[in-house]
Ligand SMILES: Nc1ncnc2c1ncn2[C@@H]1O[C@H](COP(=O)(O)OP(=O)(O)OP(=O)(O)O)[C@@H](O)[C@H]1O
């Protein structure tokens with residue numbers, strides 16, 4: 001399918017729920033996204049790349065936190081440009097943040113209910129009047145939120161203050177809050193970072209259940225490659241604001257361009273996607289030391305057999 005835009009005709013991938021075309025973002029003179037194209041489909045989609053690659057910026061543009069310089073973002077074919085953050089939530093874009101943004105002195109339930117706020121038909125005035133339809137609406141919202149919290153192992157802490165929870169549990173609350181909004185696409189920014197093994201299990205089980213039950217499109221940024229490769233049939237790799245590789249977990253984790261960009265020289269992928277350091281002439285003879293120079297820690301290459309620890313850089 002193709003549609004007409006002010007700058008010509010653009011092909012629209014009808015299988016993709018969220019389609020990004022030629023996205024450019026600059027902060028001052030810093031070109032952070034340099035004309036990227038991405039298509040995300042129902043199920044799990046991975047977005048990976050080294051620190052500073054521009055991954056969070058993609059989420060920020062899609063959810064309306066950062067303005068693009070050029071490019072188009074379409075949700076189910078509808079152009080999102082010009083929509084506010086709230087309008088994008090209403091359109092079906094949900095997200096979590098790399099560092100959770102909860103109201104720490106509100107309860108877990110109250111935080112989760114905020115995710116359904118845009119779906120409420122009746123406002124606070126109706127609440128003050130004990131208006132029966134408003135009471136029914138709120139009761140139903142609480143039931144949905146409790147059921148979602150239960151999926152993520154949080155039902156028992158529903159009435160505790162969010163600030164009393166561990167960082168891992170706070171991140172799970174954010175995931176629950178994003179999902180009770182009934183999004184079409186949910187953008188999860190490093191949801192497993194900082195979680196203990198048990199919380200990661202709960203997170204993945206909850207997400208897998210929801211994906212199996214619905215057409216939800218989950219886009220997940222994650223540094224844990226094993227987690228992404230086990231979850232996502234398709235992974236896109238961002239490096240210095242460009243998509244350098246895209247495809248199945250096997251394809252991207254064995255793509256030499258990805259291995260070099262992501263980890264630098266001296267690594268290779270095993271079958272199954274695990275990447276490990278290989279012996280190289282460099283690693284046989286050199287190692288990295290940290291030395292203190294004028295009070296600053298500095299990395300220097302040193303030769304094993306050189307007692308003077310010659311600095312090469
Ligand atoms: N609001 C902003 N203003 C100025 N520069 C920004 C802003 N947001 C991001 N940047 C810069 O854009 C680049 C990409 O940042 P981004 O947060 O998108 O990277 P990332 O891939 O999510 O990295 P990480 O894996 O460390 O989270 C970085 O150089 C960052 O400093």
Ligand SMILES: [Mg+2]
Nearest residue numbers: 055056057098
């Ligand atoms: Mg980030």
